Each structure stands twice: as structure tokens, then as C-alpha cells.
Amino acid sequence: MNLVLLGPPGSGKGTQAKRLQERLGIVQLSTGEMLRAEVAAGSEIGRTADTLMKAGHLVPDSIIIDIMDKRLDQADCAPGFILDGFPRTVPQATALEVMLDAKKLKLDVVVSIEVDDEAMIARISGRYSCAKCGAGYHDLFQLPKVSGVCDTCGGVEFVRRKDDNAETVRERLKAYHAQTKPIIAFYDERGLVKRVDGMGPIDEVTEKVQSVIDKQAMS
């Protein structure tokens, strides 16, 4: 199963992609995580991306398309993949189509997680993750069971993304509406989009996403 998870920043697509990765046994490909790794490594791509990401702007299509083209050739993608944060513009969606054709692959479904902008700002501003295993938490909505200790791995250090502040989030939402939302129409034309209400609790959204995917797998 090859799928795309679409949704504005804070819609929970990263969390849902991680859960699907475990349930379906296929790899999550997050361009945001790939770029953050480049930034941490201090590479040339990382230096270009860092400034743009901190400002809430998108990284140029050419960089992202090249990263993804190479990533999709790796062996762990053969059983299927979950695209998280890619494509984010119509040129990226077009490039993905060409790329998949050349690799004799196709998308099975595009899941669009639909949410409300103002709620997204509150959600993103409070989120953080375990520095050791990456498990996600939130100041208001998802605290660890024992304060200061990661439920998943027992880690005691936590990190917040540099671009998870209200000002940058507003820019990221603007970029989403101007550049990413039009790809829903692009995939609607191809009959691939399934819409899921992303406003409920995380577990409920997971069930809805899973049910859409199960139906798709049976069709």
C-alpha cells in the first residue's frame, strides 16, 4: 500500500503516520524529519533549509523532489510507504506522479486530515517530543503518564521544534493554504482522496484513518 497523508501543520499527520507505520508495517517518509536531520548534520541542504523552516516557508521543490526520488529507491520502500509532508505543492505532486510512473509504482490512496486553523495554532504551540525515541507529547492534550518521563522509552529529555511557535505556525498555515491545499483538487481529479475529520482525540482519528485505508485495501 502506497499512501499520502495530507493535512495542515498540527493536524496530527506525523503522529498518524507513525501509528500507521507500526500497524501496516510500511515505512513513514517524512520530508520534515529528513530536513531536520540535514540541519542537524550541518549539510549544504540543511543550511538552506534551516532559515526557510524557521520562517515557516517551504524549501524549494527541486531539493525536496531530489531527496524523495532517491529515498523511494531504498529497499525498505518496496513493501509500501506512507508519505508524510510530501507532496506539499502542485509541482511536487506532478513530479511524484512522474517519479512513481518511472519506478512502475502508483499511489493507492491520499488521506486528507481536515481540521480548523485556530485549533491548530493551540495544538502546535504546546507540542514536544522525547529526545531519545521521538514519541510525541503535548502540554495540554497529551502529557506523559509520569511527569517528565517518556511513556515509550523512559527517556527524561524532551525537545521542542524550533518552528513550533505561534508566529511561525501562522506562516506555515499560510504556506499550507496557498501552496499545499491545491493538491487536494489535483488528487480529487484522480479519484484518490479520502477525507477524515481530524478534530477529535488522536485515537479516534487513528481509527478513522485506519478504516479508510482498510476499505481501500479491500476495494
Ligand code: AMP
Ligand atoms: P513538517 O515536519 O512536515 O511540518 O515540515 C517542517 C518544515 O519542513 C516545513 O514547514 C517546511 O519548511 C519544510 N518542508 C517539509 N516538507 C516539505 C516539502 N515537501 N516541501 C517544502 N518544504 C518542506
